[in-house]
Amino acid sequence: EPSTPNGLITKYIVESHLEVDDPTYSYPEVAEITFDAELLTNLSTVVSGLSAYTDYTFRIVAYNSISSVTSDWSETVTTEESPPSGVSEMSYELGDDGHQIELSWSEPEEPNGVITEYIVYDVGDDDETVVYSGTDESFIYRSLEAYTNYTLQLEACNSAGSTRSSEQIITTPSILPTGQDSPESGVITSTSVELIWSAPSSANGVVLSYSLYRKLSSSVSKRDTDSTEGTMVYNTTDTTADEYTYTDEDLTPYTDYSYSVVTQNTEGDTASDWVTYTTAEDDPEGLAEPTVSYTDSADTLSITWTEPTQPNGEIVNYTLTRNDTQVAVLEDDSVLEFEDSELSSHTLYAYSVEVCNSVGCTSSNVTLIYTEQSTPDSVDPPSLYTISDDSIFANWTEPDNPNGVISNYSLTFFSVDSTIVYSGLDTEYLVTGLDAYTEYTATVYACTDGGCVESDEVTQWTAEASPEGMNAPSIRTSNSTSVIIEWQPPDDENGVITGYELFRYGETDSIYQGSDMIYTDTGLTSGQTYRYMVTAYNSAGSAESGYSDNVTLSTIAPDGIDIPTLIVLSSTSINVSWTEPSIPNGDITSYTLYIGEENNQTMVSVYETASDMSYIVTGLDTYSTYRFYIEVCTSGCGSSGDAYAQTLEDEPSDQGDPSLETGFTTTVAYVNVTWEEPETPNGVITGYEVYRR
Numbered sequence: 001e002p003s004t005p006n007g008l009i010t011k012y013i014v015e016s017h018l019e020v021d022d023p024t025y026s027y028p029e030v031a032e033i034t035f036d037a038e039l040l041t042n043l044s045t046v047v048s049g050l051s052a053y054t055d056y057t058f059r060i061v062a063y064n065s066i067s068s069v070t071s072d073w074s075e076t077v078t079t080e081e082s083p084p085s086g087v088s089e090m091s092y093e094l095g096d097d098g099h100q101i102e103l104s105w106s107e108p109e110e111p112n113g114v115i116t117e118y119i120v121y122d123v124g125d126d127d128e129t130v131v132y133s134g135t136d137e138s139f140i141y142r143s144l145e146a147y148t149n150y151t152l153q154l155e156a157c158n159s160a161g162s163t164r165s166s167e168q169i170i171t172t173p174s175i176l177p178t179g180q181d182s183p184e185s186g187v188i189t190s191t192s193v194e195l196i197w198s199a200p201s202s203a204n205g206v207v208l209s210y211s212l213y214r215k216l217s218s219s220v221s222k223r224d225t226d227s228t229e230g231t232m233v234y235n236t237t238d239t240t241a242d243e244y245t246y247t248d249e250d251l252t253p254y255t256d257y258s259y260s261v262v263t264q265n266t267e268g269d270t271a272s273d274w275v276t277y278t279t280a281e282d283d284p285e286g287l288a289e290p291t292v293s294y295t296d297s298a299d300t301l302s303i304t305w306t307e308p309t310q311p312n313g314e315i316v317n318y319t320l321t322r323n324d325t326q327v328a329v330l331e332d333d334s335v336l337e338f339e340d341s342e343l344s345s346h347t348l349y350a351y352s353v354e355v356c357n358s359v360g361c362t363s364s365n366v367t368l369i370y371t372e373q374s375t376p377d378s379v380d381p382p383s384l385y386t387i388s389d390d391s392i393f394a395n396w397t398e399p400d401n402p403n404g405v406i407s408n409y410s411l412t413f414f415s416v417d418s419t420i421v422y423s424g425l426d427t428e429y430l431v432t433g434l435d436a437y438t439e440y441t442a443t444v445y446a447c448t449d450g451g452c453v454e455s456d457e458v459t460q461w462t463a464e465a466s467p468e469g470m471n472a473p474s475i476r477t478s479n480s481t482s483v484i485i486e487w488q489p490p491d492d493e494n495g496v497i498t499g500y501e502l503f504r505y506g507e508t509d510s511i512y513q514g515s516d517m518i519y520t521d522t523g524l525t526s527g528q529t530y531r532y533m534v535t536a537y538n539s540a541g542s543a544e545s546g547y548s549d550n551v552t553l554s555t556i557a558p559d560g561i562d563i564p565t566l567i568v569l570s571s572t573s574i575n576v577s578w579t580e581p582s583i584p585n586g587d588i589t590s591y592t593l594y595i596g597e598e599n600n601q602t603m604v605s606v607y608e609t610a611s612d613m614s615y616i617v618t619g620l621d622t623y624s625t626y627r628f629y630i631e632v633c634t635s636g637c638g639s640s641g642d643a644y645a646q647t648l649e650d651e652p653s654d655q656g657d658p659s660l661e662t663g664f665t666t667t668v669a670y671v672n673v674t675w676e677e678p679e680t681p682n683g684v685i686t687g688y689e690v691y692r693r
Helices: none
Strands: 011-018 030-036 055-063 068-070 091-094 101-104 117-123 128-134 138-141 149-158 161-164 168-171 184-188 193-197 209-216 231-236 244-248 256-265 268-271 275-278 291-294 301-304 317-322 325-330 337-340 348-356 361-363 367-370 383-388 391-395 408-414 419-424 428-431 439-448 451-454 458-461 474-479 482-486 499-504 510-514 518-521 532-538 541-544 565-568 574-577 590-597 604-609 614-617 625-633 637-639 643-646 659-664 669-674
Touching: 101 149, 117 138, 117 161, 128 138, 184 244, 184 275, 193 209, 193 256, 209 244, 231 244, 291 367, 301 348, 317 337, 325 337, 383 458, 391 408, 391 439, 408 428, 419 428, 474 637, 499 518, 510 518, 565 643, 574 625, 590 614, 604 614
Parallel strands: none
Antiparallel strands: 011 030, 011 055, 055 068, 091 101, 101 138, 117 128, 117 149, 149 161, 149 168, 184 193, 193 244, 209 231, 209 256, 256 268, 256 275, 291 301, 301 337, 317 325, 317 348, 348 361, 348 367, 383 391, 391 428, 408 419, 408 439, 439 451, 439 458, 474 482, 482 518, 499 510, 499 532, 532 541, 565 574, 574 614, 590 604, 590 625, 625 637, 625 643, 659 669
């Protein structure tokens, strides 16, 4: 009560004053509470409705019926704290990476004390987690999932308690999907791959589509995730399934294919790692026919081929077939060639190649080729038929193995030098203009574009014709009553001489018939003159000589002249000796030695003497037969019969060089050596020696 009431106090007014430093504060400075004094039992009251943790001052106004009196303001009194109120939702900014939220907040509208802590809660479906506690009024919430709803709540605390804001839902932004696994494989065949995939572990937004890309494995690096070079084989906008399946078909067997799944959301797309799957093996395809070519050998062909365009697996082997016969199996798949040898010349061959993998085999088309022509294996000699004394008919047959197309036959005929008498494709020919009764040797050549082969030789004689060129005989006196007549065969016997007839001039009957070519006509008359002619016969006719020179028999010619004695001394000399005639018929004036070659009518004088009874004839040919006779003269002359001797053998001379021909077989090389008899054998050749260096 006032110290001086000056009347009856009728009421009291309690005034409170809010101490606020904020000049913008608009609350009234004074709040009043009126009390009726009559009702008061004591002079005290409790002022309520104040703000927590606020500075106030108070004063009392006492009223009587006349006026009032006001006390001084009390000392400042602070109300106690209470839990904050007016906690607002937080402000936020979303991070571009989708994994953080930058949160900020203000002090509660009524902190009701000193804020000692702010707590940020992540309120999940089942529990809540404190993600921040402290006195700062901002916080960056990190490591969040993109495109995810987060329910957050702010709690402000003072010493009296705490108050939470309302829950607020914040959605992190979309980003590119992450965690897209590579597709797995299902059923794989030779031409298809079944692919299975699921959604990415973090879609990070609304998935708009899935795309499946394919590449050949050779163009894919281990962790290549760029699908732009691949080919999109499948796309779907149905993104609600738990699992996706696609079968990629029309693929190449046994080929590495790589696949990647591309997941697209509103922010873009993300590709999985490439994963490679190999299609199953299948029969090989695309095997081209082999290439067949000639080699240096006419019986060998070179066959090459290429790998199939689609092996469709690991090549196990190649099999080469010729005319449906297997000729080679090559298990080394890098060997793509083969030489086929010992083939027949000019023969049609069909080659094909078969390639096999572990699943099956495929054969190529056939390549046809004729082997090259070569020399025929052989040709039979011609058959010869005598037509006349100057013609022979020849025919022949095609070789059994011509090894090509016969391009020419050549028929050779010769008795001395080989001559081609026919060239062409006929297999018969009449050879004319030949010599009568002559042995001809014939061969036939059969030729292809690869060479010629000559037949064995065959001989045939022309028919006989009448002899021709019968020369007159030669005559020498033997004694006073006989002569020795000699003759030679006709120049052209034209057959086999079957005999001779010797005629004495003036007589119709022959004085000799036989095959000898020497005759001694005896019982003649001394002093008479004689001459002779000879007729030669063969099966076709005869030939007469002319008459010989005249010979007149001396009445005193020596008689009883023996043939000379011959002793062979060497290969070039013979000792000739003789004796005196048994009837000289006078004084011997000379001995004349005559020599001639065997079967040669011509005799020449080599030595003349009046007294010597022997002579060594030198300079003769080795291993040659000579004939000798002695002519003895007195007043007339007579001669002996013929004596024959052969010189001794000597070393051969003039041996020609050998001819060499090289050749090959399947196993060896060889040289064929041929030679001719020496030009001068000087005897009987008993053997040859061949030297090599």
